[in-house]
Amino acid sequence: MIRGSVLRWVRGDGGAALLFLLPSLVLLVAFCFYPMVSALRLSLYKWDNLAVDPVFTGLGNYIRLFTNDRFWNSLRITFLYTFGVTAISIIMGLVIAWVLNQKGLIFPTFWRGLYFLPTVSPTVAAAMVWILLFNPSFGFVNTLLREVGIQGPNWLSSSQWALPTLMTLGIWRRFGFTVIVYLAALQAIPQDYYENSWVDGASAWQSFLRISVPLVAPATVMLVTLGLIDSFLVFDQVLVMTGGGPAGSTEVIGILLYRDAFMNFRMGTGSAMAVVTLLVVAAFTLFQWRVVGFGSSEGE
Amino acid sequence: MGTHVLHPLQQPALKRSSILFAGRKKVFTNLGLLIVLVPVALLVITPYLWMVTGSLKERGHFSEPPYLFPSTFDFSNYQKAWEGAPFARYFLNTAGVAAAVVLSRIVLGGMAAYAFAILKFRGRDLLFFLYLSTMMIPFYAILIPLFLLIRDLNWINSYQALIVPRMVDAFGILLLRQAFIGVPRDYLDAARVDGASHWHTLWRIVMPMCKPTALTVAIFSFLFVWNDFLWPFLVANDTDMRLIQTGLQAFSGRYLTEWTYWMAGTIMATIPPILFFLLAQKQFISGLARSGIKG
Numbered sequence: 001m002i003r004g005s006v007l008r009w010v011r012g013d014g015g016a017a018l019l020f021l022l023p024s025l026v027l028l029v030a031f032c033f034y035p036m037v038s039a040l041r042l043s044l045y046k047w048d049n050l051a052v053d054p055v056f057t058g059l060g061n062y063i064r065l066f067t068n069d070r071f072w073n074s075l076r077i078t079f080l081y082t083f084g085v086t087a088i089s090i091i092m093g094l095v096i097a098w099v100l101n102q103k104g105l106i107f108p109t110f111w112r113g114l115y116f117l118p119t120v121s122p123t124v125a126a127a128m129v130w131i132l133l134f135n136p137s138f139g140f141v142n143t144l145l146r147e148v149g150i151q152g153p154n155w156l157s158s159s160q161w162a163l164p165t166l167m168t169l170g171i172w173r174r175f176g177f178t179v180i181v182y183l184a185a186l187q188a189i190p191q192d193y194y195e196n197s198w199v200d201g202a203s204a205w206q207s208f209l210r211i212s213v214p215l216v217a218p219a220t221v222m223l224v225t226l227g228l229i230d231s232f233l234v235f236d237q238v239l240v241m242t243g244g245g246p247a248g249s250t251e252v253i254g255i256l257l258y259r260d261a262f263m264n265f266r267m268g269t270g271s272a273m274a275v276v277t278l279l280v281v282a283a284f285t286l287f288q289w290r291v292v293g294f295g296s297s298e299g300e
Numbered sequence: 301m302g303t304h305v306l307h308p309l310q311q312p313a314l315k316r317s318s319i320l321f322a323g324r325k326k327v328f329t330n331l332g333l334l335i336v337l338v339p340v341a342l343l344v345i346t347p348y349l350w351m352v353t354g355s356l357k358e359r360g361h362f363s364e365p366p367y368l369f370p371s372t373f374d375f376s377n378y379q380k381a382w383e384g385a386p387f388a389r390y391f392l393n394t395a396g397v398a399a400a401v402v403l404s405r406i407v408l409g410g411m412a413a414y415a416f417a418i419l420k421f422r423g424r425d426l427l428f429f430l431y432l433s434t435m436m437i438p439f440y441a442i443l444i445p446l447f448l449l450i451r452d453l454n455w456i457n458s459y460q461a462l463i464v465p466r467m468v469d470a471f472g473i474l475l476l477r478q479a480f481i482g483v484p485r486d487y488l489d490a491a492r493v494d495g496a497s498h499w500h501t502l503w504r505i506v507m508p509m510c511k512p513t514a515l516t517v518a519i520f521s522f523l524f525v526w527n528d529f530l531w532p533f534l535v536a537n538d539t540d541m542r543l544i545q546t547g548l549q550a551f552s553g554r555y556l557t558e559w560t561y562w563m564a565g566t567i568m569a570t571i572p573p574i575l576f577f578l579l580a581q582k583q584f585i586s587g588l589a590r591s592g593i594k595g
Contacts, residue, residue, distance in 0.1 A: 013419035016498045020415040021427070024408045024468045031446060031465040032434045038445035092340070099336045104329045111337055113581055115344055120577045122527050124545045125566035128552050129347045132354065132559055138363030140350055172344070180588050233438055236529040240549060254440065254530075261444050262534060270444050278441040285436055 039278075042271035050265050061272035071273070073248055074256040078232060081163060081252060085170035086227035090220065092171070093178025098212055100179070101186040112183065116176035123173070127240035130169050131156065159249035162242050166250055169237050174230070178223050185219035186212060225288035229281050253277060351570070354563035362559040374560070381564040384555060389540060390547035397462045397543060398525040402518045404467040409517065412468075413476035414502045418488065428477075434470045439530070450535050461535040462543070466525070472517040475587070479513035480506055516587035519580050526573050544569050 043061055045054035065071050096115065100108055118126070133140050134155035142152035155165045189211065197207045235254035238244065244251035244259070253273065261270025346368065353370040354362060355377050365371065381387070415421075416428045446465060455461040483506050491501045507514060529545045537546055548569050555561050577584055 012421060013498075014421040017415040017419045017421040017424070020411040020419070020498070024412040024431075024473070025427075027408070027464070027468045028431065028434060028470075031449075031468075032437060032442060035442035035445035035449065036437055038448075039441055042445060095336065096340060099333050102329065102333055105333050106330055109581075111341070112585070113578065114341055116577070116585075117348070117574060118344060120523055120527075120573045122545050122548070122566075122569050122573065124529060124548045124552075125351075125569045126347065128548070128562050128566050129351050132362070132562070133347060133350055138366045140346065140366060140368060143366040172347070176344075177588065180585055229438070233440060236545070239533075240552070257440060257443075258530075262447075267444055267448070274441045274444060277438050281438045281441075282436065 039271045039274050042267060043275045045268050047268040048264075048266050050267070054268065057268070061268045064269055065272050065276070070248065070251070071256065074251050074253050077163060077250065078234075078252045078254075081167055081170065081234060082228055082231040084164075084167045085174060085231045086224060088167075089171050089175040089178050089227065090223055092175045093223070094182050094213070094216070094220075096175070097179045097182035097186055098208060100183055112179065115179050118173045119176045121173070123236035124240055126169060126173065127237040130165070130237070131241055134165050156242055157246055159247045162246060162250045166234075166238060166241060169241075170231060170234065174227065178227075181219050181223055182216055185216040189215050221288055221291045225284050228284045232277070232280060232284075348570075351563050351566055354560060355567050357560050359558070359560050377560045377564040378568070381551070381561040381568070384558075384561060385547060385551040385565075386539060386542075387547065387551075387565070387568060390542050390544045393459075393462075393542065394526060394544045397459065398522050400459075400463045401466045401525050402521045404463075405469055405472045405517055405521045406514055408468055409472045409476055410502060410507055410514070412473045413480050414498065414506060416473070417477045417480035418483075418501075418506070419498070431470045431473060435474075443530075443534075447534055455535070457536050457538045457541045459536075459541075462532055462541075465531075469521070472521065475513055475517055476510065479510040483509050512583060512586075515580065515583050519576065519584050520587060522576060523573055526576075 042054070044056060044058060046057040046060060047054035099105070100111055105111075132138075134142075136142055136152065136154040136157070139152075139155075141155070145152040153161045155161045193211050193215075194207055197211060202210065233254060234252055235258070238250055238252055238255055239258070242250045244255040253276075257270055257273045257277075260266045260273065349368045353368055356370045356373050356375070357364075357377075358372055358374045359377065359380070361372075412431070416424060416431075450456060450461045450465070453460075455464075487505055487509070488501060491505050496504070526544065528543065529549070532543045532546045533549070536542065537550075539550075542550060548565055551565055552562055
């Protein structure tokens with residue numbers, strides 16, 4: 001009976017489907033699902049030296065992690081960075097998209113393309129430029145501040161300013177993406193809505209607040225979620241610009257995980273940290289599903 | 301709910317609302333809008349200007365003058381940077397890895413998308429959901445076991461390490477599947493009547509009709525490889541194996557205070573993805589609008 005149903009399955013499209021899916025499925029299992037399960041398992045083992053065998057420790061790594069001030073500091077910094085970059089790039093993106101959506105603007109596609117350039121620029125290159133832009137003595141930022149009579153801080157060597165400096169790069173690379181998504185959402189709003197509110201005597205600002213902002217809410221939810229996820233996983237520019245310093249003031253989760261697992265070879269606590277990032281990202285995703293409904297990923 | 305809001309971007313024409321400044325002269329409209337647009341545009345291009353100007357200064361004189369526009373034009377920095385690190389090798393490595401990743405994401409992704417969009421078999425939806433679920437796994441979550449796996453395979457410092465784990469990407473499969481679903485049933489039925497195999501139908505009929513989507517997947521994959529850093533940094537950081545970003549990072553450490561060389565290097569790394577974006581802007585932006593459904 002089982003044999004019969006297998007035969008029927010193969011005679012339909014099942015056989016072809018199997019052949020068509022096999023290569024991608026094998027790769028996904030080997031390089032995604034297996035490592036995922038393996039990370040969950042490793043997080044339960046103490047493994048501080050690649051030369052010796054891992055020892056089962058139950059939730060020991062998680063306890064080590066959650067009683068470690070450095071980990072809490074890192075979480076705090078990562079959240080600060082994440083919320084700062086996400087919030088500012090979303091606000092900037094919405095304002096710019098709204099301006100680009102106005103009738104009669106010259107060169108609309110030129111502006112849109114220009115704002116998007118940073119998003120495709122390599123992170124390491126951008127980070128190197130930032131190091132020099134924010135150099136305390138000859139950097140352009142402090143040069144400009146000197147022109148108006150302000151002595152700028154020692155940006156990247158100051159534990160107060162290093163994180164905001166990193167955030168400026170994050171915002172610079174991100175807001176072009178929010179512009180494009182918001183522009184799409186704004187273009188979908190029927191023209192009548194605006195014309196009606198105009199007839200009612202609403203100002204441009206009022207129509208922005210009462211029509212544009214609420215009607216792009218689904219796009220906002222999507223951008224918040226994607227922004228939180230992407231920014232939470234920041235690594236490249238932090239490694240190049242500060243390496244997590246000064247005094248741990250920019251030690252985001254990615255840097256701490258890299259140090260723990262690949263410099264100190266503590267694969268167990270590193271994996272526990274990896275599981276924590278998975279949970280945080282899952283929480284952000286669930287948040288999106290709760291707000292816009294699960295259908296959004298398969299809406300078509 | 302989220303999807304139909306994002307869709308109109310696929311039509312490149314910009315429709316703009318007319319309420320603001322209605323009835324006034326176009327000049328004033330633009331003046332008002334440009335007051336917002338120009339300062340932000342300056343913020344966007346300042347780093348690029350700084351990069352260009354820095355790369356044209358004389359060696360050792362990066363700080364003079366500390367302004368945005370070039371007053372000297374010393375092109376020897378480019379030559380020195382090019383000779384100071386095996387940039388040619390980095391470019392070739394990156395181009396080769398990108399080509400392999402793009403090709404496999406089109407071929408293997410196309411096959412998977414065909415199965416999910418056109419073939420009918422039991423367990424299809426469940427399997428598709430399984431594929432989609434990989435998009436929610438952050439790379440950090442699998443990083444350590446993936447590294448250990450590559451190490452056990454003896455793939456550290458090999459092209460396999462850079463290519464094989466990147467060969468399939470669920471988001472590309474999702475985009476291709478959505479496009480394949482739109483292919484009219486008549487074409488598929490006609491192919492079947494002619495006795496065409498599924499393989500033939502996929503590559504001769506379905507994929508050619510979905511070229512824009514395939515191009516979008518190719519562009520995303522290329523930019524992904526070009527801007528990738530953490531993974532190549534961990535598994536292939538020997539001089540000969542570096543990609544452009546890891547190469548640039550090593551270069552910046554080796555020439556710690558040679559800032560004119562730095563800027564020449566960053567320009568060399570930044571120009572290809574920007575050119576790529578400018579050439580395929582329309583595809584790219586419509587693809588991004590669709591990426592709104594990612595998540």
